[in-house]
Amino acid sequence: MADGSSETKSSNQMWGGRFSSGPDAIMEEINASIGFDKKLYAQDIRGSIAHATMLAHQGIISADDKDKIVHGLNTILSEIESGAFEFSRRLEDIHMNVEARLASLIGPAAGRLHTARSRNDQVALDFRLWVKEELQKTEKALTALIAAFLDRAEEHADTVMPGFTHLQTAQPVTFGHHCMAYVEMFGRDRSRVRHAIEHMDESPIGAAALAGTGFPIDRHMTAKALGFREPTRNSIDTVSDRDFALEFLSIASIAATHLSRLAEEIVIWSTPQFGFIRLSDAFSTGSSIMPQKKNPDAAELVRAKTGRINGSLVALLTVMKGLPLAYSKDMQEDKEQVFDAAESLELAIAAMTGMVRDMTVRADRMKAAAGSGYSTATDLADWLVREAGLPFRDAHHVTGRAVALAEQKGCDLADLSLADLQSINAAITEKVFDVLTVEASVASRTSFGGTAPAEVRKQIAWWRARN
Numbered sequence: 001m002a003d004g005s006s007e008t009k010s011s012n013q014m015w016g017g018r019f020s021s022g023p024d025a026i027m028e029e030i031n032a033s034i035g036f037d038k039k040l041y042a043q044d045i046r047g048s049i050a051h052a053t054m055l056a057h058q059g060i061i062s063a064d065d066k067d068k069i070v071h072g073l074n075t076i077l078s079e080i081e082s083g084a085f086e087f088s089r090r091l092e093d094i095h096m097n098v099e100a101r102l103a104s105l106i107g108p109a110a111g112r113l114h115t116a117r118s119r120n121d122q123v124a125l126d127f128r129l130w131v132k133e134e135l136q137k138t139e140k141a142l143t144a145l146i147a148a149f150l151d152r153a154e155e156h157a158d159t160v161m162p163g164f165t166h167l168q169t170a171q172p173v174t175f176g177h178h179c180m181a182y183v184e185m186f187g188r189d190r191s192r193v194r195h196a197i198e199h200m201d202e203s204p205i206g207a208a209a210l211a212g213t214g215f216p217i218d219r220h221m222t223a224k225a226l227g228f229r230e231p232t233r234n235s236i237d238t239v240s241d242r243d244f245a246l247e248f249l250s251i252a253s254i255a256a257t258h259l260s261r262l263a264e265e266i267v268i269w270s271t272p273q274f275g276f277i278r279l280s281d282a283f284s285t286g287s288s289i290m291p292q293k294k295n296p297d298a299a300e301l302v303r304a305k306t307g308r309i310n311g312s313l314v315a316l317l318t319v320m321k322g323l324p325l326a327y328s329k330d331m332q333e334d335k336e337q338v339f340d341a342a343e344s345l346e347l348a349i350a351a352m353t354g355m356v357r358d359m360t361v362r363a364d365r366m367k368a369a370a371g372s373g374y375s376t377a378t379d380l381a382d383w384l385v386r387e388a389g390l391p392f393r394d395a396h397h398v399t400g401r402a403v404a405l406a407e408q409k410g411c412d413l414a415d416l417s418l419a420d421l422q423s424i425n426a427a428i429t430e431k432v433f434d435v436l437t438v439e440a441s442v443a444s445r446t447s448f449g450g451t452a453p454a455e456v457r458k459q460i461a462w463w464r465a466r467n
Contacts, residue, residue: 161366205239388427
């Protein structure tokens with residue numbers, strides 16, 4: 001590109017002649033965004049091509065100038081993608097870098113590109129296009145993660161494991177049912193992604209600085225060309241809106257929270273004390289001094305990424321909370337948070353999908369743990385209500401006494417004798433032992449959305465039809 005002196009002159013011209021000399025080093029440092037917003041180069045060029053095409057269609061610029069502009073922009077796109085383009089901090093941002101290079105390529109015709117637009121609506125367009133594309137990537141990534149869970153759920157619809165509340169053994173469930181809980185979580189995340197795409201599917205270009213423009217532009221034409229449903233309806237809101245970025249970060253934070261909960265369970269399940277799963281070598285590391293160690297580093301890093309993503313949401317909320325309408329330079333601080341969160345989320349989903357697909361499920365360890373902690377106590381209470389006619393509160397009390405007796409004898413509920421149980425309540429019969437195994441417990445939970453294997457398979461089929 002041009003040497004420093006001509007570059008400074010170009011920069012001053014683009015500031016519109018207000019300043020007699022360029023910003024000093026401190027101002028340049030705080031003002032420049034090219035270090036991160038160059039990520040928007042493809043969206044910036046795509047938006048400019050659509051804008052120039054519309055200007056020519058409306059007779060605002062000539063067809064010849066439009067052709068020069070489009071050819072020049074495509075040349076710049078090739079230069080950037082090949083690594084030949086030289087970005088300049090003195091030119092502040094991606095818009096000025098592209099415009100300056102366009103001027104050097106095609107001359108005065110480049111100056112006509114900025115007709116009927118401002119950097120305010122230009123950056124709103126570029127950023128919105130980028131976030132929309134990132135949401136579409138997130139939707140695909142979540143679909144792949146859901147598919148991985150559906151496969152594991154189908155494989156383990158009958159695999160019994162302990163269900164927990166307060167991380168204490170509660171009732172037996174199946175591992176398939178547990179997997180389907182994450183299908184529901186990530187399914188909601190995907191729904192939020194789809195809704196966010198719908199919310200932001202409006203084109204900002206043509207709002208100009210904040211008041212619109214007097215040129216006879218066709219905003220519906222540019223909206224269609226850029227793949228938006230329609231143009232935005234208020235020019236002030238258009239240039240000051242970053243709801244789409246906040247919504248992306250909110251979705252990312254919720255999804256990351258779900259990923260973190262799963263990561264925590266993977267960390268716990270892979271310990272020798274639990275031993276429910278084994279992670280593949282691809283998602284584990286060893287210790288520098290303890291040769292027996294196999295650390296779930298990938299899960300731990302997914303868990304940690306949540307903090308970064310949540311921090312990005314809080315940061316942008318804080319930037320936006322006190323801004324008057326319309327545009328303020330504070331809004332330059334929106335992109336780095338979104339870029340970082342998007343990268344973290346994309347990596348976390350990919351890592352978790354790999355872990356779910358690769359991990360080895362130890363069904364024997366899960367089943368052995370499923371009966372611990374008197375997990376079929378609720379089944380005994382339900383049996384007393386159903387077969388002996390006790391009110392549930394009375395059945396709860398009887399069951400509590402049975403658990404206490406089993407603790408005293410050092411055995412499970414199913415190992416108590418009929419005489420032991422009848423000493424607590426004479427209405428108990430031999431049939432009670434049909435419900436005191438973990439297999440019988442899970443098989444009995446046939447309510448809609450329950451853990452019974454047949455019900456789990458119904459939910460898997462429902463999700464497969466929609467994934």
